[in-house]
Amino acid sequence: MSIDIINSFSCPLPKMDYNTIQLAHGAGGRLSAELIDKIFLPCFGNETLNLLEDQASLEISNNRIAFTTDSFVVNPVFFPGGNIGELAINGTVNDICMSGAEAKYLSVAFILEEGLNIEELHTIVISMKNAIDKAGIQIVTGDTKVVNKGACDKLFINTSGIGVIKEDIHLSAANLQPGDKILLSGTIADHGMAVMTVREGLSFRSKILSDTAALNGLVKDMLSVSKNIRAMRDPTRGGLATTLNELAKSSKVGIHIFQKTIPVREEVNSACEILGIDPLYVANEGKLIAIVPAKAADKILDKMKKNEFGKNACIIGEVTKEHASMVIMENELGVDRVIDVPTGEQLPRIC
């Protein structure tokens, strides 16, 4: 890029908390938000992007299209309950269908590290094939690049995807109304803790499996009983707490949840206790949160429970007029506390 072109940008270098990229910039917390607000949005911003939804809803020739992209860099690439390939399919399918869209087509781009074992790649590709079959979608375009050994960690995968949003579906994080109920499709923190148990330096034996799953079938079931769902999100990076905060801020409402209603598997809870990690902030890859009008809640919940990915669905709280833009959790002793956005990745504590 020539100096002239650089100078033609009108955005001056913003003042940031750090001069170099830290891992926390990618952890979905406050530093990620700073990066988006100060570096990306000032240069790229437009009315679609500025909504900061997990997918863009676009109108093209009178059709409403959901479009999304996501990159997958999980380490290790194989983890209990899945691998990077399934994650790359399911993650993008979920981002599409959280808009209420029916997921249709995906692109896949591989960045492969020199020296990667072909058998490992093949295993990953086969599990991707199984994931697309299960989700009922197709990969229709792709790309492959190979980088020097050490320039990436085995392989990175980017997937983009599109889906079609039906006319009468209008989901948005800005739609929440006081009185709405908050539905959660099942146990939290499974994926993040499954990956953590096999990380170098932290490994310990457990039976925790990632929950990676495509939720397009569940979403379809839910929309079949009510078109009035206000918003849906999959609480991935940053966990339930971060996603609820995003929803509360987008709609400028309060969110009140009850600790005792939030399902956490016993083994996941134990691992969180050992490492000093709060499951509310741990990533999920096969769960969704739906905000729905109170009178539709039971009907939608019943339908969710009949789907294999919604068996443990439950109502965890409601939307309030008070405490706008905040998430409040009532604990089992009846004390309220604010559930804040995390700073960066949670670090296991010393003892």
Place this chain on the structure above:
Amino acid sequence: MKYLDEYRNPEIARQLLDKIRETVTKPWVIMEICGGQTNSIIKNGIDQLLPKEIELVHGPGCPVCVTPLEMIDQAISIAQRQNVIFTSFGDMLRVPGTEKDLLQVKSEGGDIRMVYSPLEALKMARENPDKEVVFFAIGFETTAPGNAMALFQAAREGLNNFSEVVSHVLVPPAMQALLSSPDNRVQAYLAAGHVCTVMGYNEYFPIAEKYKVPITPTGFEPVDILQGILSVVKQLEKGEYTVDNQYARAVSADGNPAAQKIINEVYEICDRKWRGIGEIPRSGMCIKEKYAAYDASKKFNVSHIKAEEPQECISGLILQGLKKPPECPVFGKSCTPEHPLGATMVSGEGACAAYYRYQRFADALKK
């Protein structure tokens, strides 16, 4: 979860709160020693449920928080070197040294790895014979046995590429230092449950006797903490002072002799600076001369690195229970978990971080 859920039972907690309310007649200042207890108290809102007579002040028992600045600077100096794999417990990585923290060293290319156990670091030393693997051995008596064991095994296997930066601290000397201070307000201690599982509680009897303070080894769940508070309040109200073990499911009077043996094999008592408090005589542990070859501070010649703490941070007063985090002028303003000025804002166990996470919005909730 067995051994946890029953200690989180809201009904039992409410009954204990009722008993505490019935027992208390006068104002009392109680210090919980351990940062894990502080965190549990704030997270569960126990301080908000107690009768107003009881004031909980938060003790120095956050190992990350009290690790002196100069030890962090020493660790950073080693971690920046070529050919070094620097390993540490996770929450130590974000603690600010004089100029940067270990995570920044990592982003600059340092090979810094988070481990949950020092034995993982030992494994890395075995697997990387051409690298120097250094472990940041910090903590109280709780982490000392594991850290000592890693070093002992390295010596036994002749793993000459493994060493430790040791900055261990001991709880009882700090408890005495606080009680001896002319500014002391503490009238009773909830002793740190995990420390007691290793060391037992016999060493607390002379302290209770000398300073006339009740000391109750206490666990970490809401019911544990309320039982601990009830125990010391009963004693305070009667004018009694002894050691009353609340955490009997994990703590015995003698502690864990095998753990103590390995500590004594590898480490010896030394004077130690505490971040925010200053030097406390005979309050730390260092590597014995016999194992000097595994002492990273000597091996990498960093012992001369000294550092002064920033003036604006009042973590010393907080660790002594003299101030609460919101009383600090920079709390939540120029000092946040993203940019901590002192260690009490960094670790999840730190009092400032606990207040920042759980109580920063207390006023909003009251409205």
